[in-house]
Amino acid sequence: MTTQNRRKQAIRLKDYQPTPFAIEHTDLLFELGNEVTDVTATLTLSKRPGAADDAIVDFVGDGLVLQAIEINGAALAETAYSATPDKLTIHHPPAGEFTVKIVTRLNPRANKKLMGLYRSGSAYCTQCEAEGFRRITYFYDRPDVLSTYTVRIEADLVEAPVLLSNGNQIESGPLAGADKFHGSGRHYAVWHDPFPKPSYLFALVAGDLACVEDSFTTQSGRKVVLRIFVEHGNEGKCDYAMDALKRSMRWDEERFGREYDLDIFMIVAVSDFNMGAMENKGLNVFNDKYVLTDPEAATDADYYGVERVIAHEYFHNWTGNRITCRDWFQLCLKEGLTVYRDQEFSADMRSAAVQRIGDVRSLLARQFPEDQGPLAHPVRPEVYEEIDNFYTATVYNKGAELVRMIDTILGRDGFRKGMDLYFERHDGEATTIEAFLSSFEDANDTDLSNFSHWYHQAGTPVVKIDEMHHEDGSRRLTISQRFSELPHIDGERPALTIPLAFGYVGPNGEDVAVVGSNGETDMLLLSDKAQGFRFDNVPQDARLSINRNFSAPIVLEQKQSPEDQVFIAERDSDPFNRWQAVQNLAMTSLKAANTAILTGQKPQPPLPLVAALASLLANDALDNSFKAQCVQLPQLQDVAEAVGTGFNPDAIAHAHAYIDAYVALSLEDDLAGLYQRFVKANDTATDATNAARRALKNAALRLLVATDKSEYAALAARQAMQADNMTDRMAALMALCRQGRTERAEPLVDMYERFDSNGLVMDKWLTLQAMTNSDETLSTVRALLHDPVFSMENPNRVRSLIGGFASNFQQFNRVDGAGYQFLTRQVGALDTHNPQIAARLLEGLRSWRKLEPGRQRLARLALEKLREQSGLSSNVADIVNRLIGSD
Ligand code: B3K
Ligand code: ZN
Secondary structure: OOOOOOOOOEEEHHOOOOOOEEEEEEEEEEEEOOOOEEEEEEEEEEEEEOOOOOEEEEEEEOOEEEEEEOOEEOOOOOHEEEEEEEEEEEEEOOOOEEEEEEEEEOOOOHHHOOOEEEEEOOOOEEEEEOOHHHHHHOOOOOOOOOOOEEEEEEEEEOOOEEEEEEOEEEEEEOOOOEOOOOOOEEEEEEEEEEEEEEEHHHEEEEEOOEEEEEEEEEEEEEEEEEEEEOOOOOOOHHHHHHHHHHHHHHHHHHHOOOOOOOOOOEEEEEEOOOOEEEEOEEEEEEEHHHOOOOOOOHHHHHHHHHHHHHHHHOOOOEEEOEEEEOOOHHHHEEEEEEEHHHHHHHHHOOHHHHHHHHHHHHHHHHHHHOOOOOOOOOOOOOEOOOOHOOOHHHHHHHHHHHHHHHHHHHHHHHHHHHHHHHHHHHHOOEEEEHHHHHHHHHHHHHOOOOHHHHOOOOOOOEEEEEEEEEOOOOOEEEEEEEEEEOOOOOOOOOOOEEEEEEEEEEEOOOOOOOOOOOOOOOEEOOOOEEEEEEEEEOOOOOOOEEEEOOOOOOOEEOOHHHHHHHHHHHHHOOHHHHHHHHHHHHHHHHHHHHHHHOOOOOOOHHHHHHHHHHHHHHHHOOOHHHHHHHHOOOOOOHHHHHHHOEEEEHHHHHHHHHHHHHHHHHOOOHHHHHHHHHHHHHOOOOOHHHHHHHHHHHHHHHHHHHOOOOHHHHHHHHHHHOOOOOOHHHHHHHHEEEEEEHHHHHHHHHHHHHHHHHHHHHHHHHHHHOOOOOOHHHHHHHOOOOOOOOOOOOHHHHHHHHHHHHHHHHHHHHOOOOOHHHHHHHHHHHOOOOOHHHHHHHHOOOOHHOOOHHHHHHHHHHHHHHOOOOOOHHHHHHHHHHHOOOO
């Protein structure tokens, strides 16, 4: 292996040490200029109790140029410090409290990593989590150093009339005369944030931005000003975001008793952003994708995304900002908890069942494969090389599942008591998962030590259920737990506490009242590797429904006949398990079809699946949005994961096409009827009822197009051309593209012509082509790299085109390996300016080890070639090395 790439040293949780000095206050002056920005940081330091007498100040930097340094107002002798781009050491700091003044010079325009201070369009903005602040000044850039901030921003009045930072604005005005670099016509603003915060929550935005204003009165009667800043011309696209913000603020008061704390809350939408959004104290910065909703350009899914992300970032104000992480190993403390909170919010705003299905779908699609492959890591890892690579589905989504299990185990009231105690004990602190769990233990007088293993071990638990029916009417359940195998993890893993919500479903769908041998009525709490439960007097025709609402993030092994599954799908009082039963029926048929194809046999028709779907579609008591979820069968990638090691993408695609078409042809009349019934939903009303109709109509259309009948492809093409909303346009185009239908061509051109000036719509347009199942796709994607709407410097465009291609199961997994080569080449190119996004794209190869041998070899070759590229960033090097492993 080449050693030229920049691997970082591993950081270990066990080595955690507090800093010897605290930074009581941080005073920052930004003299903003496009290519020359001077930052003067004046830091008030004091030694922490217990720090060594001869402790030095050792700050980190990242690519910094030191211009000047003073201590207590006097310039420091050259021998008293040493400075490199990555480090500043003050050898003999004074005793007692003292100030350090550090001047650094930045070039925001040249910053393409989009970390630290950079330019997005004509605005200046910052991104500091996790380690971006060190690209602004030398600092203790770590989450356990909390400081109050005063920030003075100076800028050109015409270029940047709006100057923003965290907290409250305390001063502003024109600047007299010209400054040393930037000429005259400048002005300034001073912001003060009274809440001590870590550097990752610092933010600055300056530019010529439009502002939409509203207000919110908190439950205690304080009026909070709400402002959303966007590019001029986008003011009309903020209504939904503003409404979502107000609903989030109210919800957090009602559900968790959490009130907002500053006088102003601001959101800024920028178009160049590495992630979805960032929860900087009082000044959230957003990818504009999660703020702007243009009625012509936003899909129902976009509205949902805006609501969710606005809520998520707002909720961080308490879970993340007021209480933050002691170190980055604790990332799930804020992220898992905040995802759980945003999921609960969305469930309250929308259909709870559909929300849960959506959350589980994305857990299964993203987190389970991660947890069962070479990138698997615990929710709370113990070692990392590059923290940017740990903003993962495991930390976020499995982290949220762990919080949800605490809620399930303790019940809604017990959970709330634990949260209240957590806020009471740790407000204003940087803390740990242990402290979080102790709050629930102490508030509920319970012991979660067995549960806490969930945080420390990677891998998805597999729970096996054997149910014995006895003649006396009793049932005996034998339940065992084990872990999926992980090549890089060995050793014994302790048993976990696993809450399994359950019920016995009677013939009319009623829950049969049962009491288990230990008094269980609706939840089995596992804590050992194998356990038995006995239920007396269970009617012969009642069926077990277990892991209801996906109460634990596990793989369930349960022998169920197709009849039992159809029974559950039709009757269970738990809507999640009805959906799960349909998925199980589909997966059984898909796997069997895959095996048949590999062995040269004819696949069996999925008759029980068709029966279940027919019955669900005909049931008028069910929500349209729920039905839409049911007819959305497992995706190709899901099937590949279920087939497991050695999967052959061609066989899976073939099996999938067969099952899809069979279902579609069997239900053709029902689907066509539904389509016609809801075709009138082809309108611009964004409310839940209309959105649900559109979802069902479009799910029906997708299946109809899968019949391969030209009339349906023509219908989809018409919808794509004539739709007056983006949901319908996109759904019709996606149906055509996924089937590789030539009818996609005209509507794609039409979409480009109508929307080429709207970057967010062009993201969709790029994704559609990247997701197209056609032999031409790779060459189309290559050509699109040169289209004027594409830019390698814009993360949204990159994710849409290159990320979209990497999730195109058939074309990415081309038998010649050209898909893998394309991805790794693009990652290599992107890595030179945006390593974070580059590393993220490699997730497309997280399951490469499960591929059949031929493709596995080609994927490995592509990864090895990338690993040999000189000067690879630590982000990409870390992922590539973990993907390839040590063999
Ligand atoms: N906390 C940010 C994510 C930062 C990612 C840094 N690589 C957004 C969020 O999770 O709310
Ligand atoms: Zn978050």
